[in-house]
Amino acid sequence: MTKIAVFGANGHIGSRIVREALDRGHETVAVVRDPAKFVAEEHGKLTVTTGDVLSPESVAAVAKSADVVVSAVGGGDGPGHLATIRPAAESLVAGLRSLGAAGRTAPLLIFVGGAGSLRTPGGKRVWDTTGLPEAVLQIMHAHGDALDFLRTVDDVRWTNLSPAATIEAGTRTGTYRVGKDDLVVDDEGNSRISMEDYAVALLDEAEHPRHVGERFTVGD
Ligand SMILES: NC(=O)c1ccc[n+]([C@@H]2O[C@H](COP(=O)([O-])OP(=O)(O)OC[C@H]3O[C@@H](n4cnc5c(N)ncnc54)[C@H](OP(=O)(O)O)[C@@H]3O)[C@@H](O)[C@H]2O)c1
Structure with missing residues (x-):
């Protein structure tokens, strides 16, 4: 058993990661900015705590007892992502x-990334x-900037998991x-993954890290 802390636990993707971990x-520690807004069934292995991903002190407080720290945070619109994702x-x-x-x-960081920087078949x-x-370009480049930063880091174990081009509840x-x-595409050239299967891939990586210090991507 592993202790997993999830920033962005109330989000579309983060909530699936919490569910899969449980x-x-x-x-599992759900890290949220406002616990009153956290929507999840009670679970014996679930703890809800307040945290701000933009504060290193807050990250350290959450991470000090965790084996894996997941960031599934978003910034809303394009400018919001630019202000949030690389920071x-x-x-x-x-x-x-x-x-x-x-x-x-230090625990392993698994960072929910973006698909924008992936190569297409062309x-x-x-x-x-x-x-x-x-x-959309701002969101993609916000994730590209975060990945560029992570690639300079060699003293903290990190992995960036880029979703397929389309990731939806499913x-x-x-x-x-x-x-x-490279984008994972099907025979028709479509690239997609359900949020649920994305969470499966992320938890597989948390349990058996195979991509430490690199980005990988998943598609169905
Ligand atoms: N195809 C793609 O490449 C693709 C597609 C979809 C999503 N994504 C990426 O995946 C990530 C998650 O997406 P999503 O749709 O699940 O996002 P979401 O539903 O908007 O959830 C984002 C979460 O981030 C949290 N958050 C924002 N700032 C925070 C901070 N300073 N400290 C702690 N938590 C903070 C929010 O908390 P509150 O609840 O407190 O607001 C929210 O729960 C995003 O970065 C998004 O760009 C990529």
């Missing part, structure tokens, strides 16, 4: 780094697709295909 029997990555690394400096092996990046709205099949920097 279903696997992990001690969140920097704050998480600073918070985890402070634990390592204290002599403890060789372009997703964010080079013509016609994308400015707000069903848990328990299966997925894995890519590294």
Whole structure:
């Protein structure tokens, strides 16, 4: 059993990660900004705590007893993502780094990323697709900037898990295909994953880390 702390636990993706972690029997800490707004059934292995991903002190307080720290935070619109996503990555690394400096092996950070920087089958990046709205481009580049930052980090264990191009609420099949920097697509060229199967892939990585220090992606 692993202790997993999830920032963004009340979000669309974060709530699926919390559910999957609990279903696997992990001690799970839902980190939210306002516990009054947290919607989840009570569960013996679930703890709800207040935290701000943008505060390294808050990250360290949450992470000090965790084996894995997940960031599933979002920033809402494009400017919100630009103000949140790379700063969140920097704050998480600073918070985890402070634990390592204290002599403890810092937990593994698994960062929910974006699909924009993945290569399409044609060789372009997703964010080079013509016609994308400015707000979507801002969200994609916010995640690209966070990934660029994480790739400079070699003293904290991190993994960035990029969803498929489309990630939606759906069903848990328990299966997925894995890519590294290339979009996972089906025979028709579609790239999709349910939030439930994305959570399966993330928990598989939490239990058996195979992509420490790198980004990977999953699709159905
Ligand atoms: N295809 C793709 O590449 C793709 C598609 C979808 C999503 N994503 C990415 O996946 C991530 C999660 O998406 P989502 O749809 O699940 O987002 P969401 O439903 O908007 O949830 C985001 C969560 O982040 C939390 N949060 C924001 N700022 C925070 C802070 N400073 N400290 C702690 N928590 C904070 C929010 O907390 P509150 O409840 O307190 O507001 C919220 O629960 C996003 O970064 C998004 O860009 C990528």
